[in-house]
Amino acid sequence: MGLRELTMNTKFLMIQGTGSQVGKSFIVAGLCRLLKKSGVNVVPFKSQNMALNSYATEEGHEMGRAQAMQAMAAGVKPSSTMNPILLKPASGGQFQVVVLGQSIGNMDPKLYSEKKDSMMRVVRSSLDKLKNEFDLIIIEGAGSPAEINLAEQDIVNMAIARETGSPVVIVADIDRGGAFASICGTLDLLALGDRGRVKGFIINKFRGDTDLLKPGLDFLENKTGLPVFGVVPRIDVVIGDEDALCLEQRKQIIKADVRLAVPRLPHISNTTDFQPFDLLDNVALDFIQGPGQIQKADAIIIPGTKSTIADLTWLRETGLAQEIVELAMSGVPVIGICGGLQILGTRVVDRSAVDGGGERSVEGLGLLPVRTELGESKVVKQVKSVIVEGEKILGTQSIGCRISGYEIHVGVTTCHGPAQIFTRAEDGRPNGWISEELSVAGCYMHGIFDDNAVRTSFLQHLSNKETDQNIVFAQLDLSAEIDKVSDVLEASLNIKGLLEVAGSDWQGRHEEVVR
Incomplete structure (x- = not known):
């Protein structure tokens, strides 16, 4: 040729x-x-x-x-x-x-x-x-x-x-x-x-x-x-979709070894974080928009958002916020990515009105002891990080995994209570935290589930909670x-x-x- x-x-x-x-x-x-x-x-x-x-x-x-x-x-x-x-x-x-x-x-x-x-x-x-x-x-x-x-x-x-x-x-x-x-x-x-x-x-x-x-x-x-x-x-x-419209065309899986629930936030962004799961015929990825749709989930992943405060409000108005908190308290693993990390925290403060709607300070879901201050400066960079803790969410095999991804966000998030470092960037700073009490974690790393080792450990950990079977999950190769x-x-x-x-x-x- x-x-x-x-x-x-x-x-x-x-x-x-x-x-x-x-x-x-x-x-x-x-x-x-x-x-x-x-x-x-x-x-x-x-x-x-x-x-x-x-x-x-x-x-x-x-x-x-x-x-x-x-x-x-x-x-x-x-x-x-x-x-x-x-x-x-x-x-x-x-x-x-x-x-x-x-x-x-x-x-x-x-x-x-x-x-x-x-x-x-x-x-x-x-x-x-x-x-x-x-x-x-x-x-x-x-x-x-x-x-x-x-x-x-x-x-x-x-x-x-x-x-x-x-x-x-x-x-x-x-x-x-x-x-x-x-x-x-x-x-x-x-x-x-x-x-x-x-x-x-x-x-x-x-x-x-x-x-x-x-x-x-x-x-x-x-x-x-x-x-x-x-x-x-x-x-x-x-191979990566442009926007959330592609969620309408996703295949639906009724019988699955693992079922993941993702709130379909009104301003959801970077849905490509979840595309590695679409390759798998034995994993159901449910984008939910109301209460009662989340009860059968093995884990909940809160996605990135272009408007953290507006989507926090939506979660409360739909009743999903209360359901997520109740399921987290019952032991269901919850992970937040980027804006999802901010949503899981105790408070989001927007003094510069970058989120729209004027200056505001709103309570988060309170599942992680972190606080986010939104600002006009924007972080955009490729990042290499290591999984420090997270066995109770991602499984044993994920600990120590070095992952490559990227951060795109406004806001600075700080930890103010009992939590461990979930992910640490190669420059030494923490870019994710995990609760000491609950199976709840969040990080700023987009692409965490692109890593075959982390994704497989996560899915096998969830599937092994109900059975001792070592279920096989396909690997992702974007080039292929x-x-x-x-x-x-x-x-x-x-x-x-x-x-x-x-x-x-x-x-x-x-x-x-x-x-």
């Missing part, structure tokens, strides 16, 4: 979609890995990403988790230039604006729209840097390019295609139905000049015999005059998961055709994919 030498000029290929969650990030990741294996100097790019799942780079910059994963697929170090603008939904109808990895504060849509020109300058500068380093830039759009109410403020879809002269391929999700109508409707709503940039389509998430789809594909090609580059089957992989996507795309898509529209030539194991 190999690629003929690219010309000296950087080439572009843009992957847009008929809507959100159609699989744009999935397609870009698979293409990046496939081309990287072929020796192409390729990089992903998304000018603006609206997502709650973010990643901390080595430089301490924040970027979209999906673009970080795509960079890894391409074999390059994740950089905020690959996702120069990140919008993170916050409370009160606002979102936090992260530019080149640094937060510049919260804005409402109107205020942000007034900054379009300055944001576009940031996008152009990032593209210029990437053009100097890479031969092929695969650009991901956002949502749909046919959102006519957003066209004036567009800096992520057709505006970027025009800026770069990039050909566009539109992805549609056939699993949710209406794929052909959504493709035709998208084309019809595009301006004539932008319509000419579209070079073809990818049908994604297909189940069944593709021969049965052929009449529909023929109709689409005849109607639009554009090719379908292939039909990608639906596959189960764990990306390879699965790459292999499926190579078998499903006309890669030669895709690269030809980008101005490149392809010689692969399959000269042309036959539908």
Whole structure:
């Protein structure tokens, strides 16, 4: 498998979609890995990403988790230039604006729209840097390019295609139905000049015999005059979702060896902390929204949040706060990650009103003797930590495990009562605590369950509480998961055709994919 030498000029290929969650990030990741294996100097790019799942780079910059994963697929170090603008939904109808990895504060849509020109300058500068380093830039759009109410403020879809002269391929999700109508409707709503940039389509998430789809594909090609580059089957992989919307599409497991409960907070963030569990057919991961749904849990994990105080209020209003406290008192293990750690403490103080709603001081769940002072400064960094204590929650085999992850949070948390250090960062500071009395712990480390040893010890400890059986839990290999996507795309898509529209030539194991 190999690629003929690219010309000296950087080439572009843009992957847009008929809507959100159609699989744009999935397609870009698979293409990046496939081309990287072929020796192409390729990089992903998304000018603006609206997502709650973010990643901390080595430089301490924040970027979209999906673009970080795509960079890894391409074999390059994740950089905020690959996702120069990140919008993170916050409370009160606002979102936090992260530019080149640094937060510049919260804005409402109107205020942000007034900054379009300055944001576009940031996008152009990032593209210029990437053009100097890479031969092929695969650009991901956002949502749909046919959102006519957003066209004036567009800096992520057709505006970027025009800026770069990039050909566009539109992805549609056939699993949710209406794929052909959504493709035709998208084309019809595009301006004539932008319509000419579209070079073809990818049908994604297909189940069944593709021969049965052929009449529909023929109709689409005849109607639009554009090719379908292939039909990608639906596959189960764990490569990192952009936001909490993906929780709607999770598989449900009724009979499981271990059942974990996660409160689905209104401002939940970094749900990728839980994706390693989605790989396992014998682990149920239940995202709960009300009382009575949590009683059968073997453990409770309180996730990160973009608004700690607002989500604390929600927990109390729904009755979940009382249930979590009662279950913790009865011996059910409870773990909080990032904002979840803050929620477990005795008090959260917001003197700078960074959480929205003005200056406030609210009680936490009181399950850990820690207190958090929110502030305007934000911690964003990759971290290596060691599990110091936690046998009663994570199991014996977790003690001493050295884990790699990242911290992204506002606020300083201090311990003021009887507790032990749960996790300690390599710089010597504690970044997690565990109760001396209860099976309750919290830490600032995102990615703690990405570690195979820690995750396996945790699950085996929970399963062994009821039985002496040594239950086997699958291991996670992100690179292998990306390879699965790459292999499926190579078998499903006309890669030669895709690269030809980008101005490149392809010689692969399959000269042309036959539908």
